[in-house]
Amino acid sequence: MVLSDAVAAALADGRPVVALESTIISHGLPRPRNFEAARSFEATLTEAGVTPATIALVDGVPHVGLDDAALHRIAEDETVEKVSSRDLSVAMVKGVTGGTTVAATAVLANLAGIRVFSTGGLGGVHRGAAQSFDESADLTMLSRVPITVVSAGAKSILDIHATLERLDSLGVTLLGYRTTRYPGFYLSDSGFEIDWKVDSADEIAGVMAARDALGQSQAVLVANPIPADQQLDPAVHDSVLEEALALVDSRGITGKAVTPFLLDYFQAHTHGASLEVNLDIVVNNIRLGGQIATAWAARRQG
Numbered sequence: 001m002v003l004s005d006a007v008a009a010a011l012a013d014g015r016p017v018v019a020l021e022s023t024i025i026s027h028g029l030p031r032p033r034n035f036e037a038a039r040s041f042e043a044t045l046t047e048a049g050v051t052p053a054t055i056a057l058v059d060g061v062p063h064v065g066l067d068d069a070a071l072h073r074i075a076e077d078e079t080v081e082k083v084s085s086r087d088l089s090v091a092m093v094k095g096v097t098g099g100t101t102v103a104a105t106a107v108l109a110n111l112a113g114i115r116v117f118s119t120g121g122l123g124g125v126h127r128g129a130a131q132s133f134d135e136s137a138d139l140t141m142l143s144r145v146p147i148t149v150v151s152a153g154a155k156s157i158l159d160i161h162a163t164l165e166r167l168d169s170l171g172v173t174l175l176g177y178r179t180t181r182y183p184g185f186y187l188s189d190s191g192f193e194i195d196w197k198v199d200s201a202d203e204i205a206g207v208m209a210a211r212d213a214l215g216q217s218q219a220v221l222v223a224n225p226i227p228a229d230q231q232l233d234p235a236v237h238d239s240v241l242e243e244a245l246a247l248v249d250s251r252g253i254t255g256k257a258v259t260p261f262l263l264d265y266f267q268a269h270t271h272g273a274s275l276e277v278n279l280d281i282v283v284n285n286i287r288l289g290g291q292i293a294t295a296w297a298a299r300r301q302g
Helices: 005-013 023-028 033-046 068-076 085-093 102-112 137-142 160-169 201-214 234-251 255-269 273-301
Strands: 017-020 051-058 061-064 081-083 098-100 116-118 148-151 173-177 181-184 187-193 196-198 220-223
Touching: 005 017, 005 051, 017 033, 017 102, 017 273, 023 033, 023 051, 023 068, 023 081, 023 098, 033 051, 033 068, 033 273, 051 068, 051 085, 051 102, 061 085, 061 102, 081 085, 085 102, 085 137, 098 102, 102 116, 102 137, 102 148, 116 273, 137 160, 148 273, 160 173, 160 181, 160 187, 173 181, 173 201, 196 201, 201 220, 201 273, 234 255, 255 273
Parallel strands: 017 051, 017 116, 081 098, 116 148, 148 220, 173 196, 173 220
Antiparallel strands: 051 061, 051 098, 181 187
8 A cells, every 4th residue: 555645744743634535536526527626625625734645546556645647547547447345455456546435445544544534425225225235335334444434424316214224233423513414415404313413523533532442443424414505406306316216227227337327317417516516515524524633633642
């Protein structure tokens, strides 16, 4: 694993670092908007005094922190693959260049010693999973890696209720940031409750420290809703989702092809509005991740 000079120095000095995934760059955003967005994500942290650590595989080597050449490659090369946690060892042996999913990013961030990771939306239990057993590796990753993940909830294209039940069964600590309502990615409120609300980054850092003291190895999941005035229009969301799910069924789309198809459908049929909401979500989560990492670094140094 290769750490960039900036990331290695920040970790050695105990300064705040936030991990960022790269599938949003390679597969989640249109070109050339994806490269511009990736740089803006990193700038959001840098301006707050936090070191960004965008994670990806480059020619089979895990990189924690990307230089311009690597970031351009992840953003512009159409042969870049999507790499989840199960794929990491094989992708390394085969020399694959790939964007890392939430699950793979969390694994590599944890190995590097990074405690905070900001993403957009979380994977979860897919609709109809009782028959298909289709469930994101993000959930099992959260049960094994002691990292704090900031997201805007599970993607609204998933079965939110089943996802929350799985998180509970897996022992993942779920915190609502200034809310008791679980967000639904494009929407501020998925319609489900969260048991625990926290009001500050310092409080979240305290939860992290308490879990460490207890020897618990599961992640802390921070649900950070997009402000209501920035969410996708709920009526538009529900209509487009219904259409998209019907197409998934009729075309027999399954497995890891489902989420990209649904997100692309949202972008096309909301006339780009979902893309702007997606970008707002990620920036909002990165800001909070930077605050948590700063609070964690201060606690560790204190």
